[in-house]
Structures are given as C-alpha cells and as structure tokens.
Amino acid sequence: MSEWRLTADAVPALTKMFADLDAVFALQGELITRDPLSEVIRVECQGVRYYVKRYHGAGKGLRRFLGRPRVKAEWQNLKYFAKWGIATAPIVAYGLERKAGAFTRGALITRELVGTEDMGQLALRNDECLRDSAWVARVSQQLASATRILHKRHFTHNDLKWRNLLVNQQCELFLIDCPTGSFWWGPFLRYRIIKDLACLDKVAKYKLSRAQRLRFYLQYRGRERLGASDKKRIRQIVGFFEGRE
Numbered sequence: 001m002s003e004w005r006l007t008a009d010a011v012p013a014l015t016k017m018f019a020d021l022d023a024v025f026a027l028q029g030e031l032i033t034r035d036p037l038s039e040v041i042r043v044e045c046q047g048v049r050y051y052v053k054r055y056h057g058a059g060k061g062l063r064r065f066l067g068r069p070r071v072k073a074e075w076q077n078l079k080y081f082a083k084w085g086i087a088t089a090p091i092v093a094y095g096l097e098r099k100a101g102a103f104t105r106g107a108l109i110t111r112e113l114v115g116t117e118d119m120g121q122l123a124l125r126n127d128e129c130l131r132d133s134a135w136v137a138r139v140s141q142q143l144a145s146a147t148r149i150l151h152k153r154h155f156t157h158n159d160l161k162w163r164n165l166l167v168n169q170q171c172e173l174f175l176i177d178c179p180t181g182s183f184w185w186g187p188f189l190r191y192r193i194i195k196d197l198a199c200l201d202k203v204a205k206y207k208l209s210r211a212q213r214l215r216f217y218l219q220y221r222g223r224e225r226l227g228a229s230d231k232k233r234i235r236q237i238v239g240f241f242e243g244r245e
Helices: 021-026 070-083 119-124 133-152 186-207 210-221 228-239
Strands: 002-006 030-034 038-045 048-055 091-099 102-111 165-167 173-175
Touching: 021 048, 021 091, 021 102, 048 070, 070 091, 070 102, 119 165, 119 186, 133 173, 133 186, 133 210, 186 210, 186 228, 210 228
Parallel strands: none
Antiparallel strands: 002 091, 030 038, 038 048, 048 102, 091 102, 165 173
C-alpha cells in the first residue's frame, strides 16, 4: 500500500519532480543530514529550494508495524502547527509505503523558508543579534506564545532545541523538525513540558541574561510575576539536565 499527496503549495512544475515515492527516492540533491533511518537533501526547482526528507525505515522489530512512522508523525505535527497558527515550513508533498503491513519507506517535502537561519547556529558563533535586547525580546515573545499554544493543547515538541527554531531577517520565528512531538496528559504531560522548557534553557542559560530568561518564562505563562508553582517549575527546568551535560 502506498499513499502520496501533493499539497496546494506544490506549483505545477513540481508535479513530475515529486510525482510519487519512486520519483522522490530517485532525486539527487545536496545532502544536508543523514542518520540510520533517514536523510535530508536539498533540491531546486524554478529558483525555489525544497527540503526532501526521506525515511528508509521505522526502526527494528515491531516498530515497523506498530505506532505512527516518524515521517507520518512529522507531517501531521507540522499540519498541527499550521492549524494552530504557529509559523512553520510549508508542506509541499508527503506520503509513505507499507508492504504486508510493515513500513518500508516514506518522505516529507517542505519549501525552504528563505533567509532563515537556525538559532543553534546563531548561538554557536555568538551572533551579535543575541546581544540586541530588542531582537531577543521580539523572538522571545514569539517563542513563548508558540510554546504556550502547544502546551495548552496537551502537545509537546519533545525536541524543542535552538537548532529547530528558525529566524529570518524580519525577526520572524518558525518551528520545524518535530517527528517525536505528541499529545500527553497528566504527569506525563507535566514531565514533557518541563523537558521542552529545559531544552530551550539549555542554550539560553549561556547566551541570555537571567532577566531575559525570566521574561521568557513569564511571557510563556502569560503573567506579570511568579507564583509558588512557577518557582517550583523553574527549579525543575534548571535542574532537568544536571549531571547529563
């Protein structure tokens, strides 16, 4: 069984280029990343660049049969982002293939967000924008709002790291790369929320001031000052990665 869809963001010139999974897996392009289960290449059509993420497997053993394949989780999560008003990469095409009920391969294609750079790279080179208080405040507000939207819907990103946050020259923020994001409830949700916030603070504590980090948290909570529960949560966030860095 094979399912493959082109979205409204796919211009006519892409109909042949991204016609089906066979065509997508035959594409040659610039290799961006690779791991045991997937690879990302970048291709170009009519002056526009596209990121093609191709999954070769779902994992070992029962993982091939049970649960959502990572590629399906990724395209569904990006669709959630768009539905909830969170800026993300536009999906151009997506789909997967199964044989005898087992996942065999799948792909997700997104259009490039022109002029963006991931915040992980900004941090690595200690970019001057991180020392611009107005820039930090604007990005912080957008990130706090997006994170609050996710968590209010019982959804956590589960890999909310600076490298998965893109910013363009207009200081607009985009969330990307979310194959392990999912819905949670009760204590599982509370733990995952702490993890999301701790992932963000893991870099922030080295690149931003304590006042900026606190402002982000207050923006995320939508309040002016900390309550007792907030202070407890902040201690959990700060201590989440202790002994693991």
